Amino acid sequence: MRKLVVVATLALLSAASSLMAQDTAGQAAPAHKPRIAVMDFDYATVRTSTSALFGTDVDVGNGIARLLEENLVKDGRYTLIDRKMIDKVMAEQNFSNSDRADPMTAAKIGKLLSVDAILVGSITEFGNETKKTNIGGGMWKWGGNGGGGFGKSNTKAHVGITAKLVNIDTGEIIAVEDGSGASQRGGLSMGGNGNSWWHGGGGGNIDMGASDFQETIIGEATKAAVTDLSTKLDPDSGKIGVRTVVVEGIIAGISGSQIVLNIGTRAGIKVGDQFNVLRVTSEIKDPTTGQVIRRLTNTVGVIKATDVDEVSAVCTPVSGTDFKTGDRIKTVVQ
Template sequence: MLVTVLVKNGKYRVIERQEISKIMEEQNLGQSGRVTEQSAAKIGKLLGVELAVFGAVTEFGYSKSKTGGRIKGVAVGVSKQKATVAVDVRIVNTTTGEILAADNVRKEETTSGLSFSSRLTRFNDRKSFDNSLVGKATRNAVNEIFSLVEKQMEVLPWSGKIILVKGSVIYIKPGSEGGVKTGDVFAVYSKGEELIDPDTGLSLGVEEQKVGTIKVTSLITGGKAAKAMLISGTGVKKGDIIKVQ
């Protein structure tokens, strides 16, 4: 569900688990196959992603209680059904390996009435699951996790990258998908030595030196890239980082 929400939002590029597993295997980043804060930083550089979302379902199910009695000789029963979904979630900055947010998202949905179906956890299709109490609780949990991701993205400094320099034309990513517009001006930074925390072994970023300024001249169809021109500086090259001035 979370992947669907992120993709439909249109602002995020979501990496499939199969692609992450392939990178981990190729780079020997862990025999267990699990992504950790340490390996997330390395994977982030290889895949070009900014955030990693870790989740573990800690509670998933429902409970049903029933009370009843007799009124003037007539049996009356009232049932109450409760669905609970809980997820431990962590959001990690893949540049540094820092945990930006950690929370236990727990959602409940309840209903009560005189009669209920006993087939509470059998779903014939996606629609029947979505309409169930468990489905609604799951959706609410996913929406809250999405809000956590959105909040972290709002404070994460925007950056892009030069993907090709061809004569006087500079190609950058992202394009319109990343909010880039014709006329935007960006500072260009060349990456230097990586800064490693001696205590944790995690990356703290890299040395950066400003080498120029570029201006976006046109957007490339598809929204993933744009063309720009150099307006100051020299030595701009493929792989350099661009940032908002």
């Protein structure tokens, strides 16, 4: 009897372990993460206050976007496209910064980038709340860095941002999330200790991931707002349908084990994608027009992308041999 009890107990423990393993596996990141592009955030609403803060016009929308990209990559729910590609497409298509928060413009850019969705956003608050203590009572003031008068000012920084995930086929907004952050510390200036920390003069972008910025109270609030937003965006990855992209190209050259294709990231290729290599055995032509209506092929093997730029990809063999320049490649990549 005791033996039966032991066997039954072991069976229950085994079943429990199996269920726990299944549950852990269920929490794993999806095999195919949605591929998105993050546009620079629109900062028109806070442009006046940021210019006063930095002493010049600084593109805080670009800084927010870069910081958000870093967070989303670390969270592991999305695949992020390289920012240089976004800037290049924006320039080629003559899109202005004023278009950065427009869902329809974003959808057009998303199609050119071959992403599953595109994220647009805006900065709704970027400044400070100043509490000035005077004899006989207190006074709250929103805006600048405090200043003048009799008494002592204590500043806390606040940042608010909002983001939209956009379907690139329809321009439909898939999800909307807000992020907000406030500094845990206060000080006499947005720099925390009254010291000058911004030396950008002449405008441009700002590295919000830099330690000297994040050590300021406005940097502390910015980091908190972006963290809040990225945490809220993580579950939204499940709302994005991963697009099926059919990729076709030609082997442009071979050097040893390196096989170079005539297509790259513009066609939707990324490192790790695999391709069937096809060799044309015959072409069927329309007897009346002479146009090729069908190419018959044999599969030579499979290759895998190891290095990719905009217009080409370097691959190595996975299976098969005797690959030749001119062989066609075709696959379905996620």
